Amino acid sequence: MALVGPHPAVADVRRAVREAVADLDPGDLVLAACSGGADSLALAAALGFVAPRAGLRSGLVTVDHQLQEGSEERAERVAGMAAGLGLGLAEVCTVTVGTAGGPEAAAREARYAALAETADRIGARAVLLGHTRDDQAETVLLGLARGSGPRSLSGMAAVSGRYRRPFLELPRRTTEDACRALALSPWDDPHNEDPRYTRVRVRRRILPVLVDELGPGIPEALARTARLAREDADALDQWADSAYQDCALSDIxxxxxxxxxxxxxxxxxxxxxxxxxxxxxxxxxxxxxxxxxxxxxxxxxxxxxxxxxxxxxxxxxxxxxxxxxxxxxxxxx
The missing domain is CATH 3.30.465.60 (Uridine Diphospho-n-acetylenolpyruvylglucosamine Reductase; domain 3)
Structure with a gap:
């Protein structure tokens, strides 16, 4: 009888996480940042599978932004899924979102501050984030609209300090398929449908038009543009670092x-x-x-x-x- 492996989407997310943590040492603690949405839920499930086989300790951290009614209970439910996903610990971080830079930027700043504090406090070596290729495409379009140069067009880095994004080469549909295959029920954040947010308008209005008019490969092409722009920007930054040393006369x-x-x-x-x-x-x-x-x-x-x-x-x-x-x-x- 032929052996039946995991669903292809499940295999894809597990492979992505396995590659993302391959350089870590046995015993290192890795956290999955999980909101309960399909992307982060698939990420947490994949880490729960990969970590023990790689000799790693694992955990889940979820952030309660206190922006919606019932957010505290929802965060507790997400944290309560950790053990069932194979993760060793769970943390709930409650934050107060300010107003500087607009609601999206303020929420992002509060979220990353909470993730950093948690990782420092419990000694996590890495924090995994569930951004997908579609998120990367949206980020490139937002950077293009700002007109702020190749660094902005380079989007999100696969590795940035303690943060790692295993899914940047995977489309969002893969994480959704993985959740279905694993019988996981993601939470659909109503903010992801609110057109007051710029990213939501890009996701729901602008990117679909580009796909309809130019073809289904647009998200992949935009993500590829981000990768190439990042390589160029990194090279220019290295050149500039060297040139700065040559130009600087004094700092007194x-x-x-x-x-x-x-x-x-x-x-x-x-x-x-x-x-x-x-x-x-x-x-x-x-x-x-x-x-x-x-x-x-x-x-x-x-x-x-x-x-x-x-x-x-x-x-x-x-x-x-x-x-x-x-x-x-x-x-x-």
């Missing part, structure tokens, strides 16, 4: 100085990365430093006409003096 008493002649010899993309890095090092908040700010500083290098200092976020100023670009928070005499 809050005054950071760069040699204009060294900056002038760099390609635009590298030079602007150097300037952005310098501005952040001098005290400009990274989240408030826009491409417009960087371009204004860049003109002090490439289109010098004796112009006055450029004001930057955080009370920072940039000015050119005698072949030197100076960035400082205090007034530049």
């Amino acid at each position: 008493d809050g005054r950071l100085s760069l040699a204009v002649t060294a900056l002038e010899g760099l390609p635009d993309a590298v030079r602007r990365r150097v300037l952005r890095r310098a501005a952040i090092a001098a005290g400009a908040p990274s989240g408030a430093l826009s491409a417009t700010h960087v371009l204004a500083v860049d003109r002090l290098v490439t289109h010098w006409r004796g112009q006055k200092a450029v004001d930057l976020p955080g009370g920072l100023s940039a000015v050119r003096r005698y072949g030197t670009l100076i960035l400082a928070i205090s007034p530049i005499a």
